[in-house]
Amino acid sequence: MKAIRYIGSLAFVVGFFVSVFAGLPWLMLVKDDPPVPLWLRMAVFLLLGGIVVVLVTLAVEQKLRGFPAGPRLTAEPEKGVLLLNCPEVPGRQITETLGLVQGHTVFAIWLGKDISAIARLILGGELTEYTEMMAQARSAATNRMVAEAAKLGADAVINVRYMTTSVVGTAAELFAYGTAVKLSA
Numbered sequence: 001m002k003a004i005r006y007i008g009s010l011a012f013v014v015g016f017f018v019s020v021f022a023g024l025p026w027l028m029l030v031k032d033d034p035p036v037p038l039w040l041r042m043a044v045f046l047l048l049g050g051i052v053v054v055l056v057t058l059a060v061e062q063k064l065r066g067f068p069a070g071p072r073l074t075a076e077p078e079k080g081v082l083l084l085n086c087p088e089v090p091g092r093q094i095t096e097t098l099g100l101v102q103g104h105t106v107f108a109i110w111l112g113k114d115i116s117a118i119a120r121l122i123l124g125g126e127l128t129e130y131t132e133m134m135a136q137a138r139s140a141a142t143n144r145m146v147a148e149a150a151k152l153g154a155d156a157v158i159n160v161r162y163m164t165t166s167v168v169g170t171a172a173e174l175f176a177y178g179t180a181v182k183l184s185a
Contacts, residue, residue, distance in 0.1 A: 005057040012050025018043035081146050082156035082183075089156055089183055098152045098180040103144025107137040108171035117170075130170070137174035138162065145176045154180035 023040045088094065109117075113129040120127050141162070149157045160178035167173050 001057050001061055005054055008050045008053025008057065010050070011046045012054065015043045015046030015048070015050055019047055081149050081154055083142070083146070083160050083178070084156060084158050085160045085178075087159055089158065089181075092156075093184040094158075094181045095184050096182040098149070098154050098182065100177060101145050101148040101152065101154070101157055101180045102175065102177040103141040103146070103148060104173060104175040105137050105140040105144070106167055106171055106173045107133050107140070108169070109133045114170055134164070134172065134174065137164075137172060138176070141174045141176040145178065149178075149180040152180050153182065155183040156181050 019040065023043060026037070026040065082089065109129055113133075117127045117129040120129075145157065145160075157178040157180050160176065163175045163177075165173045165175070
């Protein structure tokens, strides 16, 4: 499926560049209304066909794997690893610092929800589409950080912090990090 999507995106890029950098100058230079040449029609078909192929392959992948793409992540981190955003655990002593653990993800919402959010931007109110997206991203990043801490044998992750970055359009990266530690019994 990935190879088909790659071919579709390649067709789109070729069609786009030929249409824009060769087709538009050709249309501007031609004074009369001659028929559109075959190479320009092919470029437009590549551009549109490439978009369709990419969208269809993504839809099929999401249908096969479930949405969001990839493994489903629970909202609860792994049992046994304590998460704190302070430098120490009250009532317990840190016996060993295992090091930095991190987890990150990049999430986006589909165009339909994006359009709905734009309407809310105009009318006012909470952008629930983005709130849900960021909650899923936070859960995924936290779970990945906790899984990394569990691999190290950590009892807790202290100084937990979150950072978000806009990647492209409405896609956002969420990065979770903290210090994995072992605690006294």
